[in-house]
Amino acid sequence: VEATCHRVGDAPIVCGSRRSSTMMLMSAELHDASTWEWWHFAGFALVIYLGLELLNVLVINAFSSANQIPIRGKHLDEFEFIDNAFIQFNKLAIIVFTYHMIRFTFTAKNICWDIRDLGILNGPSSLVAMHIVYDFFYTLFHRFLHNRIVYRFVHKHHHRQRAPTRGNLDAINVHPFEFVVGEYIHLVAAFLVSRVMTIHVGAIAWFVAVGGLLASLNHTRYDLSFLGVYSVKVHDVHHRLPESNYGQYIMLWDKLMGSYKPYTTEKSVSAKAQ
Numbered sequence: 001v002e003a004t005c006h007r008v009g010d011a012p013i014v015c016g017s018r019r020s021s022t023m024m025l026m027s028a029e030l031h032d033a034s035t036w037e038w039w040h041f042a043g044f045a046l047v048i049y050l051g052l053e054l055l056n057v058l059v060i061n062a063f064s065s066a067n068q069i070p071i072r073g074k075h076l077d078e079f080e081f082i083d084n085a086f087i088q089f090n091k092l093a094i095i096v097f098t099y100h101m102i103r104f105t106f107t108a109k110n111i112c113w114d115i116r117d118l119g120i121l122n123g124p125s126s127l128v129a130m131h132i133v134y135d136f137f138y139t140l141f142h143r144f145l146h147n148r149i150v151y152r153f154v155h156k157h158h159h160r161q162r163a164p165t166r167g168n169l170d171a172i173n174v175h176p177f178e179f180v181v182g183e184y185i186h187l188v189a190a191f192l193v194s195r196v197m198t199i200h201v202g203a204i205a206w207f208v209a210v211g212g213l214l215a216s217l218n219h220t221r222y223d224l225s226f227l228g229v230y231s232v233k234v235h236d237v238h239h240r241l242p243e244s245n246y247g248q249y250i251m252l253w254d255k256l257m258g259s260y261k262p263y264t265t266e267k268s269v270s271a272k273a274q
Helices: 021-030 038-062 081-107 121-145 148-153 155-160 176-194 201-217 232-240 252-257
Strands: none
Touching: 038 081, 038 201, 081 176, 081 201, 121 148, 121 176, 121 201, 121 252, 148 155, 176 201
């Protein structure tokens, strides 16, 4: 048994004892699609797809006892063909993104797998760092989407819904370009953080899974918040006042960039926003 961190071929750093040959074989297959049979592709896609359906049910039902945010914008009552087409495409994009994130965790440097080596720095600290880095790039990208020309052809589709209620379905009802870039910023964030500190694979899994949960909650009426860092109301303001609150998960960068607008109970909203 080795007590040091090491690499085996293209596998990630393993902190603590060496992984068994069985896990090495599993990892080689899991992160290398060239070794897959057709049923591997089908099974992988099915697991992710069912996970998305479970997420949607979880978000809608698990928090149903929470206080409700009043509907103050126009609700998109029925999905059109383009809405359903974008949603299904984006679900497929999530499957591809998940594979690429898994591949990253197996091949990148400074990714720790041994549960016994999970600590404050490679766990919670790296998780916070990934959220901060992610929201920095996402905030800039989101502001770009509100450029008049870009907005017309890309982001306007998402803002047809000014009072989100459907959770994950409203969250992923966006133009495919916007969705794919937004997803892969998670990969960029994990890569950049891994260049300066070791990340436990559990932190990456939490980063992606909880990110999906928070993005879905952002598109409900549930009045939920967390330590003054995350609040569903903040994103609800963005859907009514589009030139504000560009961040996905946290309010940090909007506050630093001057685009943060708190939720108020005032009923008057500018005609431009409506």
